Amino acid sequence: MGKKTVIVGASPNQSRYAFLAANMLREYDHNIVPIGIKQGEVAGEEILDIRKKPAIKDVDTITLYIGPRHQPEWYEYLLSLKPKRIIFNPGTENDEFERLAESRGIEAMQACTLVLLRSLQF
DSSP states (O other), rough: OOOOOETOOOOOOOOOOHHHHHHHHTTTTOOOEEEEOOEEETTTTTTTEEOOOOOOSSHEEEHHHOOOGGGGGGGHHHTOOOOOOOEETTTTTOOHHHHHHHTOOOOEEEHHHHHHHHHHOO
């Protein structure tokens, strides 16, 4: 399996980018852990309730699909997962969170997960 990727803001709604990303990550053989407030499943994985702050080990990447307005309450939880990097997808850019991540040695990238996968830069 490829890089373990936590999808924040996962959704069973097929029209959401988080849904497309989950399926494409799977297609490219990455291990996914979808978390969010929506219940259901995506790409064959149950969406874990972010409000329960599930323990997730060996996280390579966190890819964000929640806007900056909803991020602050999850800063500490997400940083505690100790990812190597956090991808801020279009619409999720957040200078404060990016600085916090970088101050802890976590790479903060403003990028699109779908484009990174398709261009083999993931």
